[in-house]
Amino acid sequence: MDVHLINTPALASTAIASIAPQPIIYLDCEGSDLGAIDGTLSLLSIGIPSPHPNPDSTSPLSPRIYLFDTLSLPLPSLSHLLALLASPNTLKLVWDGRQDFSELFHRFNTPLTNVVDLQLVDIHSRSVRKETDIDRLRRISLKCHPMWQVGLLETDGIHGLVGLKRAPREHMVYTADLDSEGNNITHLIILANLHCTYLRRPALRGGLPRQMDGPPPPPLPTPLRCKRHRPPRPPPRTLPHLRIHVPRVRPPLPQAPIRPLCIPPPPYPPR
Numbered sequence: 001m002d003v004h005l006i007n008t009p010a011l012a013s014t015a016i017a018s019i020a021p022q023p024i025i026y027l028d029c030e031g032s033d034l035g036a037i038d039g040t041l042s043l044l045s046i047g048i049p050s051p052h053p054n055p056d057s058t059s060p061l062s063p064r065i066y067l068f069d070t071l072s073l074p075l076p077s078l079s080h081l082l083a084l085l086a087s088p089n090t091l092k093l094v095w096d097g098r099q100d101f102s103e104l105f106h107r108f109n110t111p112l113t114n115v116v117d118l119q120l121v122d123i124h125s126r127s128v129r130k131e132t133d134i135d136r137l138r139r140i141s142l143k144c145h146p147m148w149q150v151g152l153l154e155t156d157g158i159h160g161l162v163g164l165k166r167a168p169r170e171h172m173v174y175t176a177d178l179d180s181e182g183n184n185i186t187h188l189i190i191l192a193n194l195h196c197t198y199l200r201r202p203a204l205r206g207g208l209p210r211q212m213d214g215p216p217p218p219p220l221p222t223p224l225r226c227k228r229h230r231p232p233r234p235p236p237r238t239l240p241h242l243r244i245h246v247p248r249v250r251p252p253l254p255q256a257p258i259r260p261l262c263i264p265p266p267p268y269p270p271r
Contacts, residue, residue: 041070042070044078045065068081092115126159
């Protein structure tokens with residue numbers, strides 16, 4: 001496994017010189033509360049694909065991995081790397097890169113361009129793998145509600161997401177020697193193997209969803225803090241509205257009014 005820790009400006013310039021000519025790189029960010037106001041990016045992981053990948057091989061690919069320690073490196077030493085991430089000439093492969101995009105945009109003023117999120121490719125591949133609509137509802141049921149509640153909800157166009165730990169098992173990617181819990185190195189190796197698996201399928205090769213130059217995300221809200229008061233908590237998570245079938249009650253039939261019976265009194269007994 002070829003892993004390099006980058007914690008000095010000299011090592012950063014050498015690593016960026018090796019990354020810059022690559023047409024495809026794997027990206028993963030690690031830190032505390034990425035994308036939040038008080039978030040901190042501590043490790044920026046960049047993977048380079050193998051020089052001669054074999055799509056028909058079952059052994060895991062081991063890309064060259066560079067771990068940039070953003071807490072130790074000064075910001076000027078990362079300027080060329082950030083410009084590379086914003087360049088549309090290099091394809092970036094991520095898995096659920098929403099928080100990574102937000103952190104790089106708001107913290108370093110670097111919008112990611114030419115990005116392929118392999119989590120979206122996994123959703124696109126389900127139709128290629130002949131999954132039915134019942135399988136789609138079953139994935140939603142595993143995440144939140146029982147199956148009988150999912151049938152009552154409006155779920156058109158809703159898909160259940162799969163994590164990076166479960167995706168190799170669904171796509172039959174060989175990851176026997178990898179850590180079961182996963183870390184940033186494991187994530188990049190799984191990304192390389194999933195990318196090689198997707199290239200093996202012609203139906204997915206030309207239809208990968210890609211995020212090109214688009215409108216920038218909205219700015220982060222200004223934090224409202226006080227010395228004596230904590231920030232307001234988010235509203236409690238509630239279940240969506242359920243449509244409950246109420247049976248129709250048939251109105252009672254009209255009845256004739258009850259008339260009192262006029263019974264004559266008995267005759268007096270004879271004297």
